[in-house]
Amino acid sequence: MTASGGARTDGPEPPTGRPVADADRLAAVRESGLPAAVDSAAFDRLARLAARLLAVPVSLVTVVDENRQVFVGQHGLSEPWATARQTPLSHSFCRHVVESGKPLVIDDARLDPRLRDNLAIPELGVVGYCAVPLATRDGRVLGAFCAIEHRPRAWSSSDLGTLLDLAAIAMSEIGHRSELARRTASEDRLRVLVSEIDHRVKNSLAVTRSLLEMQARTADDSYIREQLEEAATRVSTIALVHDRLYGHETAASIRLDDYLPRLCADLAASFGVGPEGFRIAAAPVAMPVDRVVSLGLIVTHLVTTAMKRRSDRVTVSFATDAAGDHVLTVGDAADALAQAEAGRSTGLGSRLMSALTRQFGGEATTTPDGGVHIRIPRAALE
Template sequence: MAARRTGLTASPDPAFDRFASMVRNVLKVPVALVSLVEADRQVFPGALGLADPWQQQRQTPLSHSFCRHVVDSAQPLVIEDARTDPRVTGNLAITDLNVVGYAGMPLTDETGRVLGSLCAIDTVPRQWTAAELALLADLAAACSDSLQLRITTTSARQHQDRADAQAARSRLLLRASTALAATSTADDVVDAVRQLVTGTLDPAYVGVSVLDRSGRVNLRSGLQLPSRVAERWNRYTRGAATPSALATRTGVPVLLPDMAAVHALTPDAAETFLEMGWQSGASVPLPGPDGPVGALTFVWKQQYRLDDAEQTVLAALAGYVAQALQRADYLFSRENAAAVLQKAMLSDLPDAPPFELAARYEPAARGDHVGGDWYDAVQLEPRHLALVIGDVTGHDMRAAAQMGRLRSKLRLLLVDRNESPSGLLRRLDTATRVLGDPITATATLALLSPEPGGADGYRLHWSNAGHPSPVVASGGAASTLTGHDPLLGAGPRISRHSHTRHLPPGATLLFYTDGLLEVRSHTLEEFDARQRDLHDRLAGADGVPLDDLLERLYEEFAGDDHEDDVALLAVRLPPGPGGA
């Protein structure tokens, strides 16, 4: 394992071939090697003078290794005539590689662990002089330095690769939450998952299977298979030995890295694997409230072994898929469609320390009990938070569908673009218009980030497209974040502006939709009075848990008979160094 940290293996490496060349030229020997010892072989990233096939293969079994004695003893090994030296008598390198005279100096990593040796080899008996051994030791020390640098470089590259892979997995799950939230049928779900994993896992087939009420497995991704195969697995018993049935039955992932595993664990599926040219697969259970409700299956046309991180991603993806499938099934029933759709459109708030977050949505008391109000929060990076509140005109299924499309577009822009709030809203307006999806809505987009230079508090950047102004409360006072631009969808080439404000530690920020305060029968003066009351309630809310605060505000200002949808989003900044 220590040798493999170098990233070197049984193939030529120009840097270590140069070390072998220096040894060969300086000591005037026919063969010189940079040899690293692994568990069952020695490899030669540097080698000159070996006879074929050894020079081409760059490796031997340990039965041919003098270098292993250097590693075991952590000392130089100097042999005048290997044919008569009891330390190596019987070593196959004597006859197969014609090793007679041998001098090997230890090669070490940064901890002093011996990884192999720098070897000078003669094909006849050789009396090594002190000067020759001193030169070889100096070259070995330089070669060790190169190995240690290679270890550092390889470790840094692997660390960066792991970081890049983690970022890619995070982006995949963020895209999954957005893409699957917009699906309404099982076919939509399958298409979305296949598009999400293209370019990362790259499976040959993505399968979705669910349990019906009788406990049989139903294939929901048959359109992606030849009809004869789809018909074979359209509906079958849960006790079958297939990847989907086994994952559903046991509730644990089924990993099939090769055909041997397919035959051993899921023999009923082996014929289909052979027919389709698949070589490996994996199936993860779709979680439900009372146990697995089905399985999400991937197959590949080559051997593929999922690592731990990939298994974690698939488990999380299976959770999204399960929710999306349940939503799709509920949408077939009109009496459940409204509630399920609205819940799917509203994101779960992220766990975004050091911020405290809370949100609430309540549909209008009358109508479809679903509407176009929404809130959103996306943690872009540690201590950087995007906050969104918006309202598409109407509180019916059409408004909810429009809201979902608008919210999804904005989420993708937040992830893909590092721009000002006004720039992002401008792009959202343009995308909606160019895609032929006219939507009229109000919205506020705010970006919360640490003050530069390590100052206390946070910097808030926001842009308001015709939406009720957010309120910030701190130190027993509340104020409005002023500045309005026209609403979204008002027309092309709208001028939009970003605003900036410092928020002190412990400040509370409230976003809300107009349903919280507006009552059709009220006059403008009455509305202004309700706004002042809202400020008073927030000013006195220091230390009140945000969930409790939103409950109080909803009960006092909207109540159970409110005329419009209500969405509330609150964020509280961490206290300063001396705070509670």
């Protein structure tokens, strides 16, 4: 429609009152992440593009909050506005776009009864004005994308269409940023939750181990005492595995050439042995976290067996053979396999090692020098 003084608006006249302060709309502004902290480069490029396409001296991408309009994107503003990148609403035409939720096209603001007293005319030089709303999918208007002339201008439907297209691009950018902010907040909450779970798991394992050790010290039966001590060792092993895996909680896989040396260093420390007590060679194989847990328990039992033999040095090797299968070798650990094969061991560790090896579809044999050699099909660790 054509308003007095050569001003044109699409749709009804803006409503009275201050819908600019509408609580739901202001909540949408906050959720967008604008204008609190914004990297303006992308929006400045859109403003420059609008100025070039429409041949205007000034173009703005504005976000309107309760008391001000902020230029998240701007081109052609004079100082001090270019540096301040905001004005109070006394200098805002865009608030009318927010209030109506519709495009606003003004040929000469000096002749429009709604705008002729607006301070943007004398201080920012706004005379011709064409703007479209920046609205979310649910209709919350965050601000406006506008083109400004310092003289009267008869805007065309093509001009308005160009602004509508650029506004859609701006809203797509705002949507991406909002989604990124939501994901970041969700990841932060998840990180806190994982940290809390880790703390509780560590405490629970420590308490369980202490109780088992206490029961073992007071047990009169040597067999029961041995089983309690072995159970305490297994709990300690799980705690070590958890501690090493916790640092990789966001990873889908873990490299064994990083994990196995760290696990063995922990085991050495639990036996009071320095790092010189181990010789470790691990291929740079990446493996899913759940597979690492099982493999870590197997390695821990074999290494613990070797340490109990008081070996001067325990060798641990994880390699890939010519067929692509994986081969785990632990020196001086044959006792664990011999007892399991003979059916003489009722210990938790040996039963667990045998069960996990079968789970992998692996085959365990002893080496001539008293070690254990476990071949695991490649597919079992993928």
